[in-house]
Amino acid sequence: MKGAVQDEPRSALLVLGCPQVPVQTGIALYLVNALKKKGVKPVIAGNQAARVLVEVSDPDRHYIGEVIDLDRCIRELAEKVRDFNLCFVFIHNDAGISYGATIQALSSGAIIAVVYGEHSQETANEIGFPCEKIAVKAVHNPMPLKKKIDEVLPWVVSNL
């Protein structure tokens, strides 16, 4: 990575979207745990509702580590205060695509779009920025998305 100071040793940013689709919080916690097991430091960014959901779900912080405000995250990436090796962007609507495009433009890390929700395929087709896509129709049941993440994560982390 070039430019900004990156988190050490290996770091991953999880950019949460609006938490209106239930699978997001569960998958975010699952992914945080899986990344930690692989020696990657996870940092979660989200709006207040998304952040509070993960913090209430893990009150003793067994899984989550640093949790930051989404606007602060954008600011720090734009000002090159920090950067990440990997960025997982949770996307289920057009706003999520906008944030994904922004993160892709600002970070030198690999971008993985985690696309879910009722219309995941249509949403994935709207993504116009370079990234790896994990697109699964998942609203309440996180298992199909978990399965896909299990398939992809070893490959993604091995490329860091």
Next chain:
Amino acid sequence: MGCIESLKYEIILKNASFKECRDYIREHLKEYRELPIGEKVFDSYIIGQPPVLIGLDGDDVILPFTKPCHGTFLLRIPSAEEAARLRKQKK
């Protein structure tokens, strides 16, 4: 992005895509410019799918604004100071 929300604004488009915002700006405004992601407008960083267009209409700035739970809005915000700053950057 709290500071844009605290400004006086008019909503032109609601739940719009960035393409719809771009199309509106190209169709309705004579003066506009493309802003790179990471540039500031009204002291907030621009969010969106490039190319992000910002329109200028007299003292008004027309820009897309995204909120995670509410989608993207196209806003008209009166600010002679910001319009002048953006015009200056354009040159």
